[in-house]
Amino acid sequence: MTVKVKEKKVRTGAPRPVTATNGGALDSVSVIARILDELAMGPKAMGVTELSRALGETKARVYRNLSSLKQYGLVDQEHATERYRLGWKLFQLGERAGLQFDLRLLADPFLKRLRDATGQSALLSVPLNGEALVIAAADDDRDVSITVKPGNRPSPSCSAQGRIALAWSTDAQRDRLMGSKFAASTHHSPIDPAKIRGHLKLIRDRLYDEAPNESLIGVNVVAAPILRAGGELVGTIGIIGSIQDVPSPPQPEQLRLVQGCAAALSSRFGSVDYQERQINIPAELMELASPLLKAASKQTEVLFHQDRRKAPRR
Numbered sequence: 001m002t003v004k005v006k007e008k009k010v011r012t013g014a015p016r017p018v019t020a021t022n023g024g025a026l027d028s029v030s031v032i033a034r035i036l037d038e039l040a041m042g043p044k045a046m047g048v049t050e051l052s053r054a055l056g057e058t059k060a061r062v063y064r065n066l067s068s069l070k071q072y073g074l075v076d077q078e079h080a081t082e083r084y085r086l087g088w089k090l091f092q093l094g095e096r097a098g099l100q101f102d103l104r105l106l107a108d109p110f111l112k113r114l115r116d117a118t119g120q121s122a123l124l125s126v127p128l129n130g131e132a133l134v135i136a137a138a139d140d141d142r143d144v145s146i147t148v149k150p151g152n153r154p155s156p157s158c159s160a161q162g163r164i165a166l167a168w169s170t171d172a173q174r175d176r177l178m179g180s181k182f183a184a185s186t187h188h189s190p191i192d193p194a195k196i197r198g199h200l201k202l203i204r205d206r207l208y209d210e211a212p213n214e215s216l217i218g219v220n221v222v223a224a225p226i227l228r229a230g231g232e233l234v235g236t237i238g239i240i241g242s243i244q245d246v247p248s249p250p251q252p253e254q255l256r257l258v259q260g261c262a263a264a265l266s267s268r269f270g271s272v273d274y275q276e277r278q279i280n281i282p283a284e285l286m287e288l289a290s291p292l293l294k295a296a297s298k299q300t301e302v303l304f305h306q307d308r309r310k311a312p313r314r
Contacts, residue, residue, distance in 0.1 A: 045083035120241035130173030168233035212248035224262035229270030264289035
């Protein structure tokens with residue numbers, strides 16, 4: 001979290017050169033990238049010898065890197081031939097990367113509208129292994145503003161975005177995060193696992209969360225989940241500001257706008273969770289939401305016709 005005072009930016013220092021100490025690591029990354037490229041371009045699975053020849057690397061080095069990639073699910077090895085092909089994990093990562101790119105692009109006008117309508121910085125986060133990762137922000141343009149830099153990982157226990165991610169995490173992810181001892185940032189930070197678990201159900205029911213004075217005294221965040229069809233969490237959108245500007249409980253107008261933005265973005269991904277709770281997209285957001293609703297409707301129609309074609313004839 002950052003309290004930003006606008007000033008002229010001065011670039012200091014030079015980029016760190018590649019040295020003997022970090023050059024080896026970069027070289028290893030280069031080999032891994034080239035292995036994945038070769039497997040992606042190959043018409044079929046490839047063996048160690050074939051990859052070694054194509055890359056101009058020793059068999060030992062190729063095998064060592066393939067073993068690491070296999071351990072993390074980035075490549076699979078055929079049992080019968082012992083050849084390698086791209087792993088399912090890469091497909092999942094590619095799908096997630098595409099989704100994050102789409103989400104950032106789709107959410108940008110909503111972040112700006114949310115900032116302009118509330119006078120507070122607006123934030124966009126995505127779930128990552130049960131935690132939240134901030135990927136975009138539309139900062140309040142006043143001389144002194146409160147914001148969170150992209151790349152920040154809000155606490156899973158004492159932040160609105162973090163608890164939303166935790167509420168929609170898998171059981172394994174939740175158990176892992178809840179199994180570690182939570183650190184209190186302030187005396188308002190919740191650290192009791194039992195109470196946090198109870199609060200997660202409330203978040204799923206009401207589709208928003210807040211975190212007054214929990215990460216930093218005098219600061220509050222109000223955020224809502226962005227969902228896709230089937231109830232999977234795509235991201236969160238919200239606002240951050242001083243407790244006097246973003247009070248607790250949230251101002252009805254602020255909550256209406258935050259949830260309205262989340263509802264509009266969720267509809268694009270096929271979610272009806274907000275509609276089922278009668279949380280509507282505000283009229284002032286319909287200009288931004290209309291293209292998303294049309295795209296979602298068209299996608300639903302395409303899927304409907306695909307299902308009809310697949311259905312067996314009687």
